[in-house]
Amino acid sequence: MAETSSPMEVDAAAPPPTALGKLNKGKAPVSDGKSAPWVEKYRPQSLADVAAHRDIVDTIDRLTSENRLPHLLLYGPPGTGKTSTILAVARKLYGSQYQNMILELNASDDRGIDVVRQQIQDFASARSLSFGARPSVKLVLLDEADAMTKDAQFALRRVIEKHTKSTRFALICNNVNKIIPALQSRCTRFRFAPLDAAHVRERLQHVIQSEGLDVDDSGLTSLVRLSNGDMRKALNILQSTHMASQHIDEEAVYLCTGNPMPKDIEQITYWLLNETFSDGFRYISDIKVRKGLALVDIIREVTMFVFKIEMPSDVRVKLINDLADIEYVCCFHLIMVLLLPVFVHRLCCKISALMIY
Ligand SMILES: Nc1ncnc2c1ncn2[C@@H]1O[C@H](COP(=O)(O)OP(=O)(O)OP(=O)(O)O)[C@@H](O)[C@H]1O
Ligand SMILES: [Mg+2]
Numbered sequence: 001m002a003e004t005s006s007p008m009e010v011d012a013a014a015p016p017p018t019a020l021g022k023l024n025k026g027k028a029p030v031s032d033g034k035s036a037p038w039v040e041k042y043r044p045q046s047l048a049d050v051a052a053h054r055d056i057v058d059t060i061d062r063l064t065s066e067n068r069l070p071h072l073l074l075y076g077p078p079g080t081g082k083t084s085t086i087l088a089v090a091r092k093l094y095g096s097q098y099q100n101m102i103l104e105l106n107a108s109d110d111r112g113i114d115v116v117r118q119q120i121q122d123f124a125s126a127r128s129l130s131f132g133a134r135p136s137v138k139l140v141l142l143d144e145a146d147a148m149t150k151d152a153q154f155a156l157r158r159v160i161e162k163h164t165k166s167t168r169f170a171l172i173c174n175n176v177n178k179i180i181p182a183l184q185s186r187c188t189r190f191r192f193a194p195l196d197a198a199h200v201r202e203r204l205q206h207v208i209q210s211e212g213l214d215v216d217d218s219g220l221t222s223l224v225r226l227s228n229g230d231m232r233k234a235l236n237i238l239q240s241t242h243m244a245s246q247h248i249d250e251e252a253v254y255l256c257t258g259n260p261m262p263k264d265i266e267q268i269t270y271w272l273l274n275e276t277f278s279d280g281f282r283y284i285s286d287i288k289v290r291k292g293l294a295l296v297d298i299i300r301e302v303t304m305f306v307f308k309i310e311m312p313s314d315v316r317v318k319l320i321n322d323l324a325d326i327e328y329v330c331c332f333h334l335i336m337v338l339l340l341p342v343f344v345h346r347l348c349c350k351i352s353a354l355m356i357y
Contacts, residue, residue, distance in 0.1 A: 007016075018215050038235045044084045047092065051231065052199040053081060058191045069137070071144075071160060071169045076178040076192030079232030082172045083143055085192075090139055106143035106232050116155040124163035138167045146173035150203060153180045160186050193228025204234055213242055218250035224232070226257060260293050265301045272302070296330045299323055 042048045047061045061068050069089070074082040094101040103123040120140055144150070148156075160169050160183075171187060175181060195203075201224050206213050215223075219241075227234035231256060241248050241256040254261045257298055260268075264287060271280045288295065303323045 037209060038211075038239045040113040042203075042235060044081065044088055044298045047085065047088045050081050050085050050088065051203045052195045053085070053192055056192070057085060060085065060190070067137075068334060069093070070169075071164075071172075071187040073171045073179065073189045074175070074186035075179075075189065077194055077230065079227075079230035080192040080194060081231065081236075086141055086172060087216050090141070093139070097163050102141055104141040104143065109149060111142070111152055112116055113147045113149065113151040113155050114153045116159060118224065120156070121159055124159060124167040131312065136166070137312050140167055140169045141172070142169065143172045146176075147179035150180065150315040152156060153183055157182050158187065167350075174208075177255075195231055196228075196229065200224045200227050200234050200256045203231060204238060207235065207238065211242070213238075213248060214246060219248040219253055222250045222253040226253065226259060226293050228248050237276050238330060246283070256296040258292065258294070260291070260297055262301075264291065265298070267353060269302050269305050276301050296327060299327045299330065303327075 032345070034329075047057050047064075050057050060069075060072070065190055072086070074086060076082060091098055103120065105115065105119070123140060126138075145153075156169075157180075169187070171179065171183065172182075176189070189307050192327065201220060202331075204220060205225055207213075223234055223238055223241075226237055237253065237257055238248070241253050244256050245252040251261065268287065271283050275283065284298070287293065288298070305322060306319050308325070311319075
């Protein structure tokens with residue numbers, strides 16, 4: 001992959017690196033100050049720190065060590081370690097040269113066809129220096145690549161092929177279907193699944209220990225449950241709960257996130273299944289107001305709870321179906337409420353236009 005024969009190598013003569021300034025984007029280790037968001041403070045610095053995805057990380061680690069890194073396409077849901085993994089790879093590859101050897105572009109940058117033609121092209125064809133055994137191959141990191149325009153993706157096909165000798169491309173995205181097949185086939189794909197509960201728990205325990213927090217088992221279990229395999233979400237909830245209360249238990253976590261507590265959901269489901277319509281409606285309206293719960297959250301949680309209750313499967317299917325209908329109506333109602341001002345505005349514009357004529 002890399003041309004590393006002489007102590008200091010210069011690859012093909014080309015314009016000076018113009019795009020090297022756009023780097024890091026705050027992803028370097030954040031100072032340990034108390035105000036630092038824990039998602040950044042505890043961002044894995046090396047591949048060994050990345051929790052879960054052992055197969056993927058070991059494969060990438062091996063390819064990096066052997067200087068055989070292919071173009072990469074990392075995809076999967078948010079907060080699963082895609083960006084952290086690739087940044088750890090870059091750190092391992094370049095060490096102190098890190099800042100000069102990678103070009104990082106994410107969704108906050110304009111990434112239309114012009115950027116591919118100019119910025120990426122300039123960076124890829126720029127001279128790169130390598131010292132000793134350090135590889136001279138550079139890295140273009142396209143985070144949130146699913147937000148790139150189709151034209152830009154088509155232009156990138158050629159750029160990738162043209163600069164394969166000196167540059168590796170790492171594309172990261174949530175939705176792989178938005179990456180054109182031609183780009184997908186140029187990259188080695190790795191899917192980052194949501195982290196399983198054991199790994200989220202382990203990583204949270206590490207943070208809890210480092211920060212010296214007072215978290216009991218029910219609190220930890222709630223954090224793991226609410227994160228749904230998203231490590232970023234888990235750390236954010238942990239940090240905000242810690243700001244709200246010194247002792248972190250189940251109640252503190254649910255209060256902080258505004259999610260209905262499991263025992264409230266159990267109670268609501270009991271009312272739904274056993275009380276008359278008018279009593280059930282009254283009790284649920286009451287708890288909604290008293291605890292400030294959102295109806296859509298209640299429905300979502302009740303749906304999950306229905307799976308835990310023993311009942312004939314045809315009854316379960318009917319319940320799930322009806323709950324899905326209610327959720328749909330709630331969301332549709334919300335959309336209508338949000339769009340109503342737009343419709344009214346448009347209608348007024350049309351009426352005033354007609355009146356002018
Ligand atoms: N596998 C993991 N191991 C350890 N920490 C993780 C892992 N995944 C996520 N995190 C934590 O969550 C934060 C966000 O992770 P990262 O930016 O890598 O997610 P991502 O997969 O790129 O998400 P997105 O798709 O939203 O960009 C990290 O700073 C880190 O603290
Ligand atoms: Mg990311």
